Amino acid sequence: MRSVRGILKVIETWVAAPQTYFRINAWNKTFGREACTTPENLRVLLAPDFTAMAPDVLALTLVHESAHAAKGQSVIDRAARESPSFKVMLGALRLTNAYHYEAAARAYALFVRSHETARTLINQVELSKQLKDMMGNPEGISAAVGIASSPDPLAVLIQEAAQTALHARIQTEDMLMFLVNKARHNLSPGDDWRFCEPMLRAPHSRGSLVQPRDMDDADLFFRETGRLHQGLQHLSNGGLVTKAAGAPSISITDSHTVRYHVTVTDSDLATKVGAQPDLAARLRGLILKKALEKEHVTLVTFERLLGMWKMYLLARSQLGGYAVE
Numbered sequence: 075m076r077s078v079r080g081i082l083k084v085i086e087t088w089v090a091a092p093q094t095y096f097r098i099n100a101w102n103k104t105f106g107r108e109a110c111t112t113p114e115n116l117r118v119l120l121a122p123d124f125t126a127m128a129p130d131v132l133a134l135t136l137v138h139e140s141a142h143a144a145k146g147q148s149v150i151d152r153a154a155r156e157s158p159s160f161k162v163m164l165g166a167l168r169l170t171n172a173y174h175y176e177a178a179a180r181a182y183a184l185f186v187r188s189h190e191t192a193r194t195l196i197n198q199v200e201l202s203k204q205l206k207d208m209m210g211n212p213e214g215i216s217a218a219v220g221i222a223s224s225p226d227p228l229a230v231l232i233q234e235a236a237q238t239a240l241h242a243r244i245q246t247e248d249m250l251m252f253l254v255n256k257a258r259h260n261l262s263p264g265d266d267w268r269f270c271e272p273m274l275r276a277p278h279s280r281g282s283l284v285q286p287r288d289m290d291d292a293d294l295f296f297r298e299t300g301r302l303h304q305g306l307q308h309l310s311n312g313g314l315v316t317k318a319a320g321a322p323s324i325s326i327t328d329s330h331t332v333r334y335h336v337t338v339t340d341s342d343l344a345t346k347v348g349a350q351p352d353l354a355a356r357l358r359g360l361i362l363k364k365a366l367e368k369e370h371v372t373l374v375t376f377e378r379l380l381g382m383w384k385m386y387l388l389a390r391s392q393l394g395g396y397a398v399e
């Protein structure tokens with residue numbers, strides 16, 4: 075409830091003074107975004123073609139954006155609405171995913187509002203079925219693999235790996251904007267090169283102007299992290315856990331319905347992952363490595379992602395380690 079109150083407060087602020095808070099920004103599209111919000115000053119950046127958006131879609135976008143801006147809640151984009159990761163996301167984590175609020179508002183608009191307007195009764199059975207279809211069910215997959223009332227460990231590990239890729243995407247986006255800014259004004263990046271070093275092949279002409287090759291590398295790195303993040307978001311465990319002797323292994327195969335299909339050969343995975351943090355770290359590493367292999371990326375490597383993730387962990391106390399094999 076606290077998060078919804080925070081969201082409402084942001085929307086009220088926006089409605090009261092739209093001139094102050096809304097800006098048009100052509101860069102959004104370059105980064106594949108319709109809108110972007112900076113929580114520090116509550117500013118919303120919209121793509122120039124936002125007027126072409128249907129009012130309903132724009133409203134849902136603003137619900138999503140207001141979740142990012144709500145004070146002290148660090149709501150980020152963890153998994154896209156309708157993606158398998160979204161549907162198995164656990165309750166507490168859902169509240170930190172902006173798509174959760176967008177989907178909840180969408181469910182209301184689709185299934186409840188029309189009944190309210192027409193003053194007709196809502197079929198509760200139908201409503202809960204529709205909600206399950208849209209919002210998913212964190213316990214559903216666990217039941218399918220026979221781990222009663224505990225979260226599916228593999229789904230959680232996939233989400234954690236996706237979060238690492240998301241963080242890399244955001245950091246890369248910042249790097250690209252930083253370099254564009256320097257290149258446009260013919261400035262040398264100076265000491266700030268350190269910020270780009272984990273991402274670029276090898277920054278050129280240290281101390282002098284930004285070179286075209288640096289920009290090409292930064293652009294490639296950005297596109298590759300975006301692809302990796304998207305791939306991980308659509309990773310589904312498919313509920314296939316089979317018993318096997320020896321250490322658990324992970325394989326990702328193509329499937330018609332989901333981009334990847336993860337199989338772990340270990341029926342006691344839930345208990346083991348809970349009790350052995352090093353095993354969880356190894357599995358996270360395996361998921362990330364397999365996803366990298368699948369995407370055939372050239373500049374983004376496991377080691378670079380790991381470096382970026384470590385830098386991030388220094389700044390925040392967050393769980394989720396990786397093991398290097």
Ligand SMILES: [Zn+2]
Nearest residue numbers: 138150151172
């Ligand atoms: Zn977002």
